[in-house]
Amino acid sequence: MMKTPDSAFAPPQIITGKARLAGVLGWPVSHSRSPALHNYWLRRYGIDGAYVPLPVRPEQFEAAVRGLQAAGFRGANVTIPHKEAACALADRLDPSAQRAGAVNTLVFEEDGRIRGLSTDxxxxxxxxxxxxxxxxxxxxxxxxxxxxxxxxxxxxxxxxxxxxxxxxxxxxxxxxxxxxxxxxxxxxxxxxxxxxxxxxxxxxxxxxxxxxxxxxxxxxxxxxxxxxxxxxxxxxxxxxxxxxxxxxxxxxxxxxGLGMLLHQARLGFREWFGQDPVVDAETEATVRATF
Incomplete structure (x- = not known):
């Protein structure tokens, strides 16, 4: 059995009123290991922030995104079945999203616009x-x-x-x-x-x-x-x-699919939390320990 890295059980970061917030929108979303991954990186780099699962029905997707933006979130990942809806909702698409016609990462800009990326x-x-x-x-x-x-x-x-x-x-x-x-x-x-x-x-x-x-x-x-x-x-x-x-x-x-999850997450984390995270053996072991 794989040994769980000690960092997986490190004390959680103290969340303040200035915490940076992000999450993952999906239906269902209970399978997602993105919260485990991003919160591990938040602990690893000592960042005041949190990343949460957000189960959202397709018909409530736009309202949920607008609500997150109004609540001060920095952005969100998007998983099944919302990736094409996210593309339609974004005000601006990076070249990767334009080429793919789908979005898996939303960034809420300071000017109120929503930028869509495709990192899959x-x-x-x-x-x-x-x-x-x-x-x-x-x-x-x-x-x-x-x-x-x-x-x-x-x-x-x-x-x-x-x-x-x-x-x-x-x-x-x-x-x-x-x-x-x-x-x-x-x-x-x-x-x-x-x-x-x-x-x-x-x-x-x-x-x-x-x-x-x-x-x-x-x-x-x-x-x-x-x-x-x-x-x-x-x-x-x-x-x-x-x-x-x-x-x-x-x-x-x-x-x-775990490797794709780890590598596609880096760009979103950098956009929301200001740190380019490393995908290494400890990162993979931390997420594997949640299975």
């Missing part, structure tokens, strides 16, 4: 590299899903020369994604398993397989995969998703 794609690529699985330049990747995370990951992979295909249970959503990311190929959902031999990288960007999600037992067949296929899942609860378990049974290299 960069975080995913960084997690690949940290795991010793470099992006397959000029290779082929297949993404499961066509939501906000898929948009960001697809754009980041395309920017690195990867030929990206996408498949989604509702094909119209996949086609909509292809319309905003030129060069993206759409694969019918019922055909992707049989065509796995053509890909170097498979990425599940959906909530399929997530604990408490729509299909926690999601375990597609990987029989047609080449031995060189890398299988990644952005779901990190559970740590070993059914998809990753299936990949391991076929002897394929795998990448869980």
């Amino acid at each position: 794609g960069g975080g995913f690529v960084a997690s690949l590299e940290a795991g010793g699985l470099p992006v397959p330049a000029s290779g082929r990747a297949l993404l499961l899903g066509a939501g906000g995370a898929a948009r960001s990951v697809a754009a980041a992979l395309q920017d690195r020369g990867v030929q990206v295909s996408v498949t989604n249970r509702t094909q119209a959503r996949a086609e909509s994604l292809a319309a905003v990311l030129p060069g993206l190929e759409v694969v019918p959902w019922e055909a992707w398993e049989a065509g796995l031999g053509a890909y170097d990288l498979l990425v599940n960007t959906t909530s399929l397989g997530m604990e408490g999600g729509p299909d926690p037992m999601f375990r597609p067949s990987l029989k047609a995969a080449s031995r060189a296929l890398v299988v990644a899942d952005i779901v990190y609860v559970p740590r070993l998703t059914p998809l990753l378990a299936e990949a391991e049974q076929h002897g394929l290299k795998t990448l869980g």
